[in-house]
Amino acid sequence: MFGENITTAGLDVTNAMIGERWRLGTAEVQVTSPRIPCGTFRSWTGEKGWVKRFAQAGRPGAYLRVLAEGIVRPGDPVTVLSRPAVQVTVAESMRAFYGDRELLVRLSAVPERSSKWT
Numbered sequence: 001m002f003g004e005n006i007t008t009a010g011l012d013v014t015n016a017m018i019g020e021r022w023r024l025g026t027a028e029v030q031v032t033s034p035r036i037p038c039g040t041f042r043s044w045t046g047e048k049g050w051v052k053r054f055a056q057a058g059r060p061g062a063y064l065r066v067l068a069e070g071i072v073r074p075g076d077p078v079t080v081l082s083r084p085a086v087q088v089t090v091a092e093s094m095r096a097f098y099g100d101r102e103l104l105v106r107l108s109a110v111p112e113r114s115s116k117w118t
Contacts (some may be wrong), residue, residue, distance in 0.1 A: 019084030019112030027070030034060035034094040035116035
């Protein structure tokens with residue numbers, strides 16, 4: 001509904017680190033930022049209060065940068081290839097977005113973060 005999506009089972013994306021590199025099938029991707037709820041999401045759902053509920057749940061999901069194209073098939077494992085030296089989780093980066101200055105400072109030290117954080 002919102003673009004290219006990967007749906008997983010048993011993968012804790014909320015606690016993934018910004019900058020983590022994953023192998024998905026034959027592709028390599030990198031976690032860059034949390035999905036931040038917005039009015040566009042709300043308009044797709046048509047539910048009043050949806051953005052607030054999404055934010056309060058604290059399970060934002062993640063955007064991934066494609067580092068190496070490949071083929072991903074149902075049932076392919078997700079393998080963590082590396083983690084960054086400065087560790088900020090997807091959930092923490094969402095809290096940084098909503099005003100946690102300490103987390104924002106830590107996030108700014110993660111070079112692999114999305115360019116929208118600069």
